[in-house]
Amino acid sequence: MNKVNNSMTGRRDLLKMLGLGSVGIVTASWGSIEPPASIPNSTNGLSPLKIKNVKAIGTAPGYSNLIIIKVETTEPGLYGLGCATYTQRALAVVSAINNYLPEFCIGRDAENVEDMWRALYTSSYWRNGPVLNNALSGLTDALWDIKAKRANMPLYQLLGGKTRFAIDCYAHASGRSPEQLAERTQQFMEEGYRHVRIQQGGYGGVGTLGSNPDFKDAEFGMAKDGFMDQRAYLKSVPIMFETVRKKCGEDVELLHDIHERCQPMDVINLCRQLEQYRPFFIEDPVSPENMYWFKQIRESTTVPFSMGELFNNVNEFLEPIANHLFDYIRCHVSQIGGITQARKIAHLGEWFNVKTAWHGPGDCSPIGHAANAHLELASWNFGIHEGGRFSEKEREVFSGCPTIKNGYMHVNEAPGHGVDINEEEAAKYPISNRAGNWTVRNRDGMIITP
Numbered sequence: 001m002n003k004v005n006n007s008m009t010g011r012r013d014l015l016k017m018l019g020l021g022s023v024g025i026v027t028a029s030w031g032s033i034e035p036p037a038s039i040p041n042s043t044n045g046l047s048p049l050k051i052k053n054v055k056a057i058g059t060a061p062g063y064s065n066l067i068i069i070k071v072e073t074t075e076p077g078l079y080g081l082g083c084a085t086y087t088q089r090a091l092a093v094v095s096a097i098n099n100y101l102p103e104f105c106i107g108r109d110a111e112n113v114e115d116m117w118r119a120l121y122t123s124s125y126w127r128n129g130p131v132l133n134n135a136l137s138g139l140t141d142a143l144w145d146i147k148a149k150r151a152n153m154p155l156y157q158l159l160g161g162k163t164r165f166a167i168d169c170y171a172h173a174s175g176r177s178p179e180q181l182a183e184r185t186q187q188f189m190e191e192g193y194r195h196v197r198i199q200q201g202g203y204g205g206v207g208t209l210g211s212n213p214d215f216k217d218a219e220f221g222m223a224k225d226g227f228m229d230q231r232a233y234l235k236s237v238p239i240m241f242e243t244v245r246k247k248c249g250e251d252v253e254l255l256h257d258i259h260e261r262c263q264p265m266d267v268i269n270l271c272r273q274l275e276q277y278r279p280f281f282i283e284d285p286v287s288p289e290n291m292y293w294f295k296q297i298r299e300s301t302t303v304p305f306s307m308g309e310l311f312n313n314v315n316e317f318l319e320p321i322a323n324h325l326f327d328y329i330r331c332h333v334s335q336i337g338g339i340t341q342a343r344k345i346a347h348l349g350e351w352f353n354v355k356t357a358w359h360g361p362g363d364c365s366p367i368g369h370a371a372n373a374h375l376e377l378a379s380w381n382f383g384i385h386e387g388g389r390f391s392e393k394e395r396e397v398f399s400g401c402p403t404i405k406n407g408y409m410h411v412n413e414a415p416g417h418g419v420d421i422n423e424e425e426a427a428k429y430p431i432s433n434r435a436g437n438w439t440v441r442n443r444d445g446m447i448i449t450p
């Protein structure tokens, strides 16, 4: 990847002839030796770089459909990879990438990432949806990868260098009972984690709380639809926190995801009860459709909040951040516009002391995790990294995955974001149209935001 191109080799030969030695001296010598007129100073002597091919690679080595974009360039062997994972509609993203991006991108400059982002964003006229957002994020993140490879630097260097030696992560503990959860939390603490998210059952306690709902007896909806007993959930969460705090003590930070499943006033009452257990943050207390409740929620409790997993656009963050309505920026980087846009939200957060907590469960590929991690290394207002534990199968498909030790994530120091894909291995795990079941109903059958 770090191939020196023909023009660079030519310059090196010329300098050798002049007795000026190594490439290192070339770089340091721009002040005194003018590059050829045909190569602009701004590229440090590298020749123009065009996009030669764009394609989607779908793979599911774990439980999620993962989508990767590969961008090949006119420099032999130089390519970039970006995560475009929208696991619930993976085949639609693959179609958007393979049917629209090659014609749009081939022959364009691979260096101008911001220009490419805006060109793609506006090219569909109607915009701001998850399928196209993921396609353009994956494409432009692949261009960031290419740029960093060409610079022969890890990506975080292009984003401003490190602000910390490694990245604090939180693990996911779940259990069918508060006691099981406490045991699992203890295990993560023994592995070195300082932050653990605690969930009893599925989101909203699905699977562990409540009896057979009336809508199922009435044969309303589909047999596989989920059921959430909101009253049982609201009662269970303080008990869960109390049990885990008692067993695990004060030396662990506890997180919890409401996953937008409660009514605003119920959120306020719940969070007031949780204050005594000092949660690190409560995630997505209400759905984005209820943002107008946030001021009242904020004024009613001291519990910190993370918000924005379902936001689609950087503009949605402007007003809440400027009004300090939540403490942690929570969005899926390949949904919000990739590194190009996520770093703008992170910078916006700097002005208001709002930190980052990018979305990172199993439907974020190792390449997506690496993108999050490089942003986190370079952002002083980084808050916490979600997940990042990869299975053996995932590591066979993706080489160079970030690693976790003592609860800290480390990226490898290879040029770019550092993660590659083995396409033969990836093909062993084809993606499917399985979308998971995100239909959740109340007792009478009313659908709850999932």
Ligand code: MG
Pocket (backbone or CB within 6 Å): 257, 259, 283, 284, 309
């Ligand atoms: Mg969440």
